[in-house]
Amino acid sequence: MTSTDDIPYLDGLEFAARMRSRLANKLARDFPLKTHNISLSKPLLTICFDDAPMNALSVAAPLLEAFGAHATYYIASSLIGTETQYGAMLDARGLEELHRRGHELGMHTHDHLLLPLVSRAQVRRQFEQNLAVLNKIIPDLPVENFAFPYGQAAFQHRGLVAELSRSARVVHNDFMRGHMDVQHLSCVELGEQRMAWPELDKALERAAKASGWIILMTHDVGAEPSPYGATPQRLRQVLETASRLGFGFANVRQALDMCGVPPFQRANPATRTEF
Numbered sequence: 001m002t003s004t005d006d007i008p009y010l011d012g013l014e015f016a017a018r019m020r021s022r023l024a025n026k027l028a029r030d031f032p033l034k035t036h037n038i039s040l041s042k043p044l045l046t047i048c049f050d051d052a053p054m055n056a057l058s059v060a061a062p063l064l065e066a067f068g069a070h071a072t073y074y075i076a077s078s079l080i081g082t083e084t085q086y087g088a089m090l091d092a093r094g095l096e097e098l099h100r101r102g103h104e105l106g107m108h109t110h111d112h113l114l115l116p117l118v119s120r121a122q123v124r125r126q127f128e129q130n131l132a133v134l135n136k137i138i139p140d141l142p143v144e145n146f147a148f149p150y151g152q153a154a155f156q157h158r159g160l161v162a163e164l165s166r167s168a169r170v171v172h173n174d175f176m177r178g179h180m181d182v183q184h185l186s187c188v189e190l191g192e193q194r195m196a197w198p199e200l201d202k203a204l205e206r207a208a209k210a211s212g213w214i215i216l217m218t219h220d221v222g223a224e225p226s227p228y229g230a231t232p233q234r235l236r237q238v239l240e241t242a243s244r245l246g247f248g249f250a251n252v253r254q255a256l257d258m259c260g261v262p263p264f265q266r267a268n269p270a271t272r273t274e275f
């Protein structure tokens with residue numbers, strides 16, 4: 001789920017809280033924490049699925065794999081095996097299958113919380129719980145990348161998020177080239193109801209010309225997707241266009257490696273100090 005404007009279960013969010021969240025997100029964007037210089041020999045495309053619904057595996061994964069691509073699935077662990085507005089969500093078997101097929105599993109908090117509005121201790125607990133659930137399903141699973149629920153970064157927690165993840169992704173219609181903030185990776189929404197094709201096509205062309213890294217994100221993939229999902233036709237159109245434009249395909253972990261971002265070292269919980 002993406003912006004805070006049109007999310008059904010954030011309908012009750014007060015105006016002041018919404019503004020606070022937006023401000024925290026804007027400050028995080030305006031004051032980068034960890035910038036990294038990227039220089040790629042060819043453009044890179046990453047596809048992500050947030051939350052994530054079952055058809056992001058059953059429908060989308062075969063399409064990606066036909067192009068030799070692997071995605072990053074950002075999992076909010078309290079949603080595993082549940083029914084949501086997207087339909088059936090991935091269960092433990094689905095997550096195992098994704099891992100077996102070479103896709104990456106990333107963090108998205110346990111309860112899909114809007115981070116700008118929660119405490120530092122809650123942020124840490126949400127990361128720990130998210131990781132514990134994923135590691136219970138797949139022991140020793142390397143989980144290092146994170147996507148902010150609703151695409152909203154939290155300026156006040158960015159040091160902590162940087163300690164708990166190798167990268168953090170927001171939703172901000174842009175792509176990465178030159179200096180990028182690893183803790184504020186931009187992404188563009190893939191679905192038809194989020195962006196018209198000519199605009200998305202132009203974004204791909206601009207990223208190709210700049211040898212940049214573009215991340216596209218969606219949720220469900222099906223013939224009749226939710227407003228936050230995409231059709232298989234749109235996904236195929238993106239993959240075909242990217243191939244024609246000379247993009248390489250990589251999930252977030254692979255793309256960070258290709259951009260020369262240092263490997264992630266998770267801090268030992270025994271040595272940390274919480275304030």
Ligand SMILES: [Zn+2]
Pocket residue numbers: 001002050051076108112148149150
């Ligand atoms: Zn989400």
